[in-house]
Amino acid sequence: xxxxxxxxxxxxxVLKTHIQFGAYRCGHxxxxxxxxxxxxxxxLDTVRSAYLRLQQEGYITLSTNxxxxxxxxxxxxxxxxxxxxxxxxxxHALIDMSKSLHPLLxxxxxxxxxxxxxxxxxxxxxxxxxxxLNPSNPFQFIIQAFDxxxxxxxxxxxxxxxxxxxxxxxxxxxxxxxxFAVNEYAPRxxxxxxxxDWDSLRKSIxxxxxxxxxxxxxxxxxxxxxxxxxxxxxxxxSSYEKASQICYTLAMxxxxxxxxxxxxxxxxxxxxxxxxxERNVSVSTVRRALALLNGIGAxxxxxxxxxxxxxxxxxxENCDFTNPVVRKRLLDMARSMQILTLSCRExxxxxxxxxxAAGRQSCREHLSTVEQRQVYExxxxxxxxxxxxxxxxxxxxxxxxxLLRQFFWGYALRSIWKKxxxxxxxxxxxxHTLMNSLETGxxxxxxxxxxxxxxxxxxxxxxxxxxxxxxxxxxLLIPELSIAGSNLPxxxx
Numbered sequence: 001x002x003x004x005x006x007x008x009x010x011x012x013x014v015l016k017t018h019i020q021f022g023a024y025r026c027g028h029x030x031x032x033x034x035x036x037x038x039x040x041x042x043x044l045d046t047v048r049s050a051y052l053r054l055q056q057e058g059y060i061t062l063s064t065n066x067x068x069x070x071x072x073x074x075x076x077x078x079x080x081x082x083x084x085x086x087x088x089x090x091x092h093a094l095i096d097m098s099k100s101l102h103p104l105l106x107x108x109x110x111x112x113x114x115x116x117x118x119x120x121x122x123x124x125x126x127x128x129x130x131x132x133l134n135p136s137n138p139f140q141f142i143i144q145a146f147d148x149x150x151x152x153x154x155x156x157x158x159x160x161x162x163x164x165x166x167x168x169x170x171x172x173x174x175x176x177x178x179x180f181a182v183n184e185y186a187p188r189x190x191x192x193x194x195x196x197d198w199d200s201l202r203k204s205i206x207x208x209x210x211x212x213x214x215x216x217x218x219x220x221x222x223x224x225x226x227x228x229x230x231x232x233x234x235x236x237x238s239s240y241e242k243a244s245q246i247c248y249t250l251a252m253x254x255x256x257x258x259x260x261x262x263x264x265x266x267x268x269x270x271x272x273x274x275x276x277x278e279r280n281v282s283v284s285t286v287r288r289a290l291a292l293l294n295g296i297g298a299x300x301x302x303x304x305x306x307x308x309x310x311x312x313x314x315x316x317e318n319c320d321f322t323n324p325v326v327r328k329r330l331l332d333m334a335r336s337m338q339i340l341t342l343s344c345r346e347x348x349x350x351x352x353x354x355x356x357a358a359g360r361q362s363c364r365e366h367l368s369t370v371e372q373r374q375v376y377e378x379x380x381x382x383x384x385x386x387x388x389x390x391x392x393x394x395x396x397x398x399x400x401x402x403l404l405r406q407f408f409w410g411y412a413l414r415s416i417w418k419k420x421x422x423x424x425x426x427x428x429x430x431x432h433t434l435m436n437s438l439e440t441g442x443x444x445x446x447x448x449x450x451x452x453x454x455x456x457x458x459x460x461x462x463x464x465x466x467x468x469x470x471x472x473x474x475x476l477l478i479p480e481l482s483i484a485g486s487n488l489p490x491x492x493x
Contacts, residue, residue, distance in 0.1 A: 007042045010159050011050035014040075014167040019059050019070055020082040023171045026073035030060060033068075041143055083172055084226035089233045090164075091220060093394070097165050097235055098216045100395035102209035103346040105161075108154065110202045111342065111478065112145040113193055120144045121193050141186060150475030153239060153335035153406075157399065160237045169216075172223075235395050239332070239402055247288035248329070250279055254289065255408040258298055258309055259381075261373060268306040269299065295323045296412050312414045319412035321468050329409040331472055334461055336406035338476050340384060341454045347387050347396055348447035352438075354392045360438045363390065367435060376427040377417050380457050381407055383434055383450050416464055426456055 015036075018024050031039065033047045040047065051068055054060045059072045074082065087094070120141060146158060185208045192201035238249070257263055270278065275286045290307050293299045297318030301307040310318055320326055355363065363386045370379050381404065388400040417423055430453045437446035458478070465473035 007040070007159065008046050008049040008053075010163045011036065011040050011042060011047055012053050013163050014171075015050065015054060016059060017086070017168045018171045019054075019072055020074065020079070020086075021168070021171045022074060022076075022079040024070045026070050028070045029066070030068040030070065039140065041140060084224060086168060087172075087220070087224045088226040088228050089231075091224070091228050092232050093235045094165060094169075095213060095216055095220075096393050097161065097395045098213040100393040100399075101161075101165075101212060102206060103350050103393075104343050104396060104399060105158075106205055106209055106343075106346060108146065108149065108339065108342040109142060110198070110205050112142070112148050113189060113201060113205075114198050115148040116145040116193070117148065121190060141189070149338065149478075151335045151338050153332060154339050156239065157237060157339070161235075164235050169219075235398060237398055237402055239406065246281060247285050247292065249405075250275075250281060250285060251289040251292045251329075252405045252408060253279070254293060255296070255298055255411055256405060259312075259378070259408050259411060261375075263309050265309045265311045267309055269309065271306065292325060292329070295320045295326045296329070296409070298411050312411070313418065315412050315415045317415065321412070321470075326412070327470050330412065330465060330470060331476075332406050333409035334458075334465060334473050334476050336403040337410075337454070337458045337461055338478065340400075340403055340407075341451070341458045341478060344384065344387070344454050345447045345451040347391060347400070348450050349443055350393075351387050351391045351396075352441075352443040352446050355390060357441075359390060360441060364435060364438045367431070367438070370431055376424060376431060377414055379427045379431045379434070380450075380453055383453070410461060413461065413464055417460070420460070423456070423460055426453065 015024075015030065024030060030036070030051070033044055033051060036047045036051075037044045051060065051062060054068075055062050059070065060068045061071050062068055143155065143158060143162075146154060185204075188204050188208075189201065192198070192204060254263075254269070263269060269275070269290075272283050272286050272290075275281075276283045279286070290299065290301055293307075294301055297310060297315045297320070298312075299307045299309055300318070352360075366386060366389070367379075367382050370376060370382050384400065384404055384407075388397055388404055391397050391400065430449050433449045434446055437443075437449065455478075462473050462477060
């Protein structure tokens with residue numbers, strides 16, 4: 001994994017929480033940096049940066065002879081206060097996350113385990129035989145399995161969830177989840193993987209993930225006595241958090257607005273200074289964002305005139321596919337689509353089944369803009385946007401919101417899409433099926449149609465990125481699917 005500040009922050013947060021919760025007491029020695037690098041699946045430099053920060057903030061001392069020794073001395077009452085405060089401030093978000101994990105990650109986890117290298121199974125089996133499994137081992141097993149899907153964006157999301165949800169829980173005294181993870185779900189998964197019993201594995205993943213919420217609710221009832229404060233800490237995730245990446249976030253926002261018609265083609269975007277004031281960013285950030293949009297082929301900046309929105313009918317002709325930054329953003333879009341494709345059916349079923357007649361009518365009105373504007377290339381986006389707006393869990397709405405922003409990096413492919421009569425026909429047909437499903441309240445039909453449409457869009461995207469020379473996209477193929485035309489979903493009638 002890359003040595004970046006994002007992963008350094010994760011290592012730091014997890015170890016700090018371990019110390020605050022008493023998993024490591026004053027005088028205890030933390031694992032060596034080499035051990036932690038292996039446990040967190042990160043580079044030694046990343047771990048070293050995290051340990052240095054813990055030292056700077058007075059949690060540990062570092063020495064060549066002794067290692068990393070905890071010097072922050074928490075009393076029993078202070079540890080209990082840390083635990084109570086931590087969980088009371090996150091109660092709503094943690095319970096919400098426990099209900100979101102299966103729809104968001106269930107199918108991806110199954111696909112990752114099914115296609116994981118055999119060495120992962122062998123290592124975990126040996127730990128089981130030697131009785132060296134600990135609560136962090138199952139998570140490492142899952143992370144390494146997810147890696148087989150070839151999606152760095154997905155791994156970053158998993159780490160964010162782990163930091164927010166699992167890591168603190170596993171380090172908490174009197175925690176029922178740790179024993180459950182070590183004694184039940186990890187051996188069960190491992191057994192099914194070794195036997196290649198993929199149907200049982202899928203059911204087991206569902207059963208385990210669905211059991212998380214009751215376990216967590218019972219934990220709160222039996223363990224957490226502090227009152228829940230009015231201000232709660234929410235789960236947050238941003239794919240571009242570093243200062244150098246702010247321009248990508250701005251570019252995504254502008255690209256979304258262009259795609260949705262807020263800035264019609266041939267019109268001028270606001271000036272650099274106006275965008276700077278409106279978006280609360282520097283002029284240099286705006287300039288970098290516009291340079292990226294120029295590379296994608298969405299706009300063209302001209303001296304003394306401004307930045308004009310180009311016709312989306314010629315996006316591929318205007319796009320500079322040799323630009324490394326543009327290529328990376330197109331890969332981000334494909335990674336986002338993979339996560340959406342793997343999760344959309346389960347998320348859709350939960351979302352649509354929770355809607356009443358008025359909610360379904362609101363969805364129909366939102367989706368109908370596709371037909372009104374004759375932009376059938378946006379059917380998939382608009383349908384997924386319904387899930388972002390109406391999903392019953394905040395964590396799903398947060399994750400889908402970020403993934404959908406990535407969706408518009410594919411703007412450069414719109415003119416290629418327009419030339420594909422099969423994609424146009426499929427999207428129109430799916431649009432009418434989705435609208436009818438909303439009218440009749442047919443959740444299963446809506447979810448199945450959306451999944452089929454996304455599979456087709458995903459395969460279309462991968463195929464074209466590979467043809468454009470972005471070979472890295474091939475790693476993102478959903479394992480049980482193929483880009484071959486014979487494996488595309490049937491087009492609804």
